[in-house]
Amino acid sequence: STPTTSCLAAAGHDVVGVDVDRHKLDLVGQGRSPIREPGLDELLGRMVAEKRIRVTDDTAAAVGECARSLICVGPPSRRNGSLESGFLERVIEKIGQALATTSAYHVVAVRSTLLPGVLAGTLVPLLEKASGRRVGDTLGVCVNPEFLREGSAIRDFERPPFTVVGSSDAKAADALLAAYAHLDAPVHRVLPDEASMVKYASNNFHAIKVAFANEIGAVCRQLGIDGQRVMTVFCEDRELNISPRYLRPGFGFGGSCLPKDLRAMVYVAKEHDLATPLLGSILPSNDHHIQRVVDTVLEMGKKRVALLGLSFKVGSDDLRESPFVRLAEGLIGKGVPLHVYDPDVTIGNVFGRNKAYVEEHLPHVAQLIADDLQQTLDAVDVVIVGKKVAGIDALPELLRSQHTVIDLVGIPALGDVLRPWASMGAVLPSATGLAPVGS
Template sequence: MKISVIGGGYVGLVSAACLAQLGHWVELIEIDPDRARSISQGRPQIYEKGLEALLSKHLGERLHVSSIYDHIAESDLSFICVGTPEGEGGRPDLSMVQSACRSLGRSLRDKSSYHLVVMKSTVLPGTTEGLVIPAILKHSRREGDEIGFCMNPEFLREGRAVEDFMHPDRIVIGCNDPISGELAESVYRGIEAPVVRTEIKSAEMIKYASNAFLATKISFANELGNLCKALRIDAYEVMKGVGMDHRINPHFLNAGAGFGGSCFPKDLSALIALAQSLDEKPLILRSVQEVNERQPLRLLELLEGKIGRLKGKRIAVLGLAFKNDTDDIRESRSIPVIMKLKEEGADIVAYDPKAVDSMKRLIQDIEYCPTAADALRGADACIVMTEWPEFSELDEEFDRMRSRVIIEGRRILSCRDIEGICW
């Protein structure tokens, strides 16, 4: 099948590479010429395990990169995978979706055969039917029965996105006609996973509901973890017992510094904004958000309890990405920690295996080190913010510190002299 993928960001690039791996002919359209050039040379501007290998395998063969829409009419279907960052009032900014719809519609004007448009971008319920479909039909000057539309949300975890695409828990396809649904489902032949067929709005909501529920589990575990710490109870021991209940399961119950990334925070904000616009009171969702905003600052309370005032103290921050196996710092819990340390007058030195360059673009006036050992040298204290596996091997490196004070935001260390945020 010939497929065009619009948007060379995280979701679009991973999807394009994996669709090529499934045997399709894929054209990835990225309007940013620098990003398009980098991808076409096999150098993605994001770090994702297994992605470079897929690009190396398929670029120039089954996968081609372009910065123009000229050849979309030659494809059987198009995936819209552009970004929907948080906009005013918490609702998603749809400017990139609108632009993609205009360009896609115009590119379909001269196509005489049926074309399927599949929304993969995360949008609030009603967006596909209320914005995407009318915009594409308007600019294509074609009838509704000549272009089909589906919503096919993505559930890719950063750091495991290639694996998640090829081995998903489920494939959700929202459509309003059987022809579109069948064609969208056929794209995933070769992948063994249950297919959930719904209406378009239901598919849009499944994405938000899934992320909001996972975020809720994390904030619940953190709030209980804080209580466990006050009672001198091991929160991880408690959650291990809780997670063995098949109705709950153990995933996303690890207490720590909270959630970040490109999805959970913005999707939670969008769902809260949507509820408020409907005069509903999202009490649970607001609480999830509040716990997450407050949680990383508890690390600094623990730190002050150990070393007193932070002004003039050299603090090593290990881990800048919002999670391991990615260089993404969006909504990373290390950001509020670093900003508060700066506010208190601390001397900050930081290290991350992949995310130093990303953080440098956001925060320039702190010291970045090439290794964890370098960051620890002469530090008055250390805060561990990301669960990188290499941190679990640290031990003697902490002896380079002026005082061996280690506060852990993720349970990754196994050495002595550590205190966890919730344990």
């Protein structure tokens, strides 16, 4: 990556650029950028003139004189979406062979966008075999994705949103981060696969944003509405629209507005013969997510289950289109003995369409709901934390070793024991040996 090479040199590092492409090497060696990128020709020219950048096609020689190797080769994408990892494998083997001839500490960082699992599953074994070293004392590996956009690569390098390093250990992260010491950006030290997923989540999200804006724009155009103005106002909402809200893995959405409004928009689009596959896929995606929780419980073997939360959100007794009612339906439909605890819902006080909805979907709801959390827990093996219901802070003390917790919200009160799972719509099997707090 010529921008990365140039920016690292500008930060005061001596950089050796390695490539198999002779033409590219010749250009860079003359201080001329092989890609069109604002400011790059000037920066690269200066760095080459100051002898901060040298180029070679000899990987071994370059590795031998450096403390860090940053891999930026681009694995080509196959038609089915899988990636050809042969390029990366060849580079890592070459680096390994070079390291076999020295003993100094070296850190290998993959800047290329890397699928989770590839580092540990493919690249580390190749590196260890070729170098005769084990990752640890003298060898570190990192996944260190780039967040550069073509067209503003230099600016993006100098002002990144953050630096994310997924490393084999702290020593590897420290050794790599020394290269970025000049950057004024938060540093996130994570696991290698987490770093990979941050990059994929970012690019997938950017793609979703573009497709979303275009589908809304297409509907607007069809209806004679100014889509630019609509989205400009939309973006002004930094509370719910452009914000971290709704961007944590957890449970599905529901309630009386989101499903209804999605159905309405997809219907309007269809009426105008407009394809809006992104909008059309959201309710099916939500259904799959609810089903995933049912399947997780079924995999545990039809144990007795407590569902903490029934109305669609805290402080509301609205049961219409509540994803928890759907979850309860799914579990009961599969014969799972279910107990429900939700202090927001007093069945005797549920009226009108709310009542009609719950009677249609959970006809025996009154028999399922208990008003005592401890009694509910005593009667079950699996606890699904659906909502931050009142009294949830006491949960850690109330759990016993028989309980398996499926935490769909990431309850802070469950503490560090659950946290590693919490972000994934957590499952904490007591069988992991990590007994729930307080048991």
